[in-house]
Amino acid sequence: LNALMEMFGDLNFTVLGFSCNQFGLQSPEVNHETLNVLKYVRPGGGFVPKFPVFGKVEVNGLNEEPLFTFLKVYLTFVSAESLPFVNAVIGDIKKFYWSPIKVNDIRWNFEKFLISADVGGEIHRRTSVEAAPQADISGRVTIPQ
Template sequence: MEMFGDNTFTVLGFSCNQFGLQSPEANHETLNVLKYVRPGGGFVPKFPVFGKVEVNGLNEDPLFAYLKESLPFVNPVIGDIKKLYWSPIKVSDIPWNFEKFLITADGLPFRRYDLHSPIKKVEEDILQML
């Protein structure tokens, strides 16, 4: 947001507890968790943070079902099954925290980035779209 927020661009944040149960907090606690725990250090997001959603499985949020259908995961290897809390598991699932989806101004899914995608690539793609 600091880099591109002056343009017609925004980040939307969604919390999910399906990955190792790392986000057990209630929705009203999320901003305090970000500020004081992870990442901590007084972090206050400069973008909207929505209530917790399920991004995989039978109760997946329709937005994430649409994004995953539009941009299937290129590496069908799912992480440590013991730390995944949904069923059924599909190759298009979001395998771990911090996956990103870039959406065009028209609302069309453009690109999907996994946890290990270089942030420089994300930035380059955003610049291309702007």
Template sequence: MDSRFRSVPSGYHRLNALMEMYGDLNFTVLGFSCNQFGLQAPEVNHETLNILKYVRPGAGFVPKFPVFSKVEVNGLNEERLFTYLKESLPFVNPVIGDLKKFYWSPIKVNDIRWNFEKFLITADGMPFRRYDLHCPIEKVEKDIADLL
């Protein structure tokens, strides 16, 4: 396992490490802030980079990937990109989590379940694989390497 992943405290750091590993190739991470999961991202768009740097994950963190404006990834106002990704890559064994922490309606079986769910898209724009929050980063890394 790459040493950059051994004691990494957050998903943000893991995404930076992926950019360090593959950023010189035909690869990039795209970050989208969303407040639909436990209301964990209440900041407004112009505050996002400062929140990342000073609060979560903090300690001077600077993303090495583009971070886009806040979006809704589920429900009536979800961005079409996420509608497309969820339709293209449905869950194999869908499990709905704690509904009290979900802030959208209607709730659908293929909805994104929590922050840091990932979608891998090929260089020609085709959805390739979907990873839940608990997927080991090594699996994502292997799939990226296989595609590149």
């Protein structure tokens, strides 16, 4: 994500990071520990995010943040292209810590949503953990005049 900030950070673009412990319980730290976990543990090596990192949220289930409810519903019904990676296999439910499990749920940490920074914040795409969003971003960032 820092690489995305280095590529596009001067072009009306930013990454917003949200910590979540719903995927394999991989983020058990409390909010004030998150930056130190990133710096010293995972990924470690002195890593410092070049983007805002928010407090821990739930992105799926009964207690999910309304922002993620909206994003998931919007991108599920806009077009099949906005959610190209979703297939019938949801994953190993033993690693999911929420209920109910829905087909449009976020599947793992580091899924990405591309939203314009313009007024109105048009929602463009949702990409999987594995996807590299550089092409989508470069086609949509606003280059300052």
